[in-house]
Amino acid sequence: MNDSCVSIRSVSKKFGPTEILKDIDLEVKQGEIFGLLGPSGAGKTTLVKELAGLDVPTSGEIDVFQEKMPSLHLIEKLGYMAQSDALYMELTARENLEFFAALYGLKKKERNQRIMEAMKLVQLTDHLGKQVSNYSGGMKRRLSLAIALLHQPQLLILDEPTVGIDPVLRKSVWEAFHQLKDEGKTLIVTTHVMDEAEKCDRLGLMREGQLIAVGTPEELKQETNSSTIEEAFLVYGGVSL
Numbered sequence: 001m002n003d004s005c006v007s008i009r010s011v012s013k014k015f016g017p018t019e020i021l022k023d024i025d026l027e028v029k030q031g032e033i034f035g036l037l038g039p040s041g042a043g044k045t046t047l048v049k050e051l052a053g054l055d056v057p058t059s060g061e062i063d064v065f066q067e068k069m070p071s072l073h074l075i076e077k078l079g080y081m082a083q084s085d086a087l088y089m090e091l092t093a094r095e096n097l098e099f100f101a102a103l104y105g106l107k108k109k110e111r112n113q114r115i116m117e118a119m120k121l122v123q124l125t126d127h128l129g130k131q132v133s134n135y136s137g138g139m140k141r142r143l144s145l146a147i148a149l150l151h152q153p154q155l156l157i158l159d160e161p162t163v164g165i166d167p168v169l170r171k172s173v174w175e176a177f178h179q180l181k182d183e184g185k186t187l188i189v190t191t192h193v194m195d196e197a198e199k200c201d202r203l204g205l206m207r208e209g210q211l212i213a214v215g216t217p218e219e220l221k222q223e224t225n226s227s228t229i230e231e232a233f234l235v236y237g238g239v240s241l
């Protein structure tokens with residue numbers, strides 16, 4: 001059986017004359033937490049948007065669950081959390097969740113259960129009735145994560161999911177990611193945070209639109225004789241994060 005969940009083949013992306021993604025090849029396996037690590041502007045968001053079917057490559061192909069992206073009917077299997085929160089500020093968290101649950105076609109009966117489960121995971125149950133405009137930045141991030149989880153997607157694509165979240169909560173969000181992985185879900189997470197990179201099963205290091213290395217955190221450190229991922233990144237790409 002093919003255990004590949006995402007297959008990226010020779011993907012390039014141009015905005016005008018500028019090449020933002022350069023001939024990317026990558027396989028992400030089912031059930032792994034795959035981290036995309038790289039400095040600002042490396043192309044991480046551009047790549048994950050294409051994985052989520054929100055943008056298309058200029059050339060090359062992306063398959064998700066053996067189906068060519070973009071594919072409308074894969075939407076049910078995907079959860080995408082964008083870098084900036086797409087929330088309705090004037091509504092409460094519950095109203096936001098209800099809206100997205102309806103959009104995903106969740107039946108009324110399962111809606112409430114899914115909302116409670118997702119909010120428990122991000123530790124926001126006590127704030128369900130609060131208007132989102134009164135949420136802190138970190139709370140908004142966690143609510144966005146809860147929304148991405150609502151329909152129990154098989155593949156979660158998370159763009160900088162922990163920005164603005166304090167270290168204690170970040171730890172619990174990562175515990176939630178591992179819990180999802182244990183349930184067999186696949187997670188693709190972009191980050192520039194080194195200790196998060198260490199928590200991924202495998203990493204793809206990106207620099208200037210290129211995937212400069214792929215491997216487990218241990219492999220990347222060993223190959224470069226480095227004691228940290230940051231050091232390994234420097235050896236592979238000669239750039240600091």
Ligand SMILES: Nc1ncnc2c1ncn2[C@@H]1O[C@H](COP(=O)(O)OP(=O)(O)OP(=O)(O)O)[C@@H](O)[C@H]1O
Pocket residue numbers: 015020038039040041042043044045046047083
């Ligand atoms: N729609 C667009 N039109 C033109 N250039 C774009 C567009 N979207 C992204 N870019 C450019 O592509 C490059 C990569 O951007 P991208 O957001 O993918 O990087 P990133 O690695 O996610 O960075 P960050 O960590 O800061 O979010 C940047 O130079 C950016 O300016």
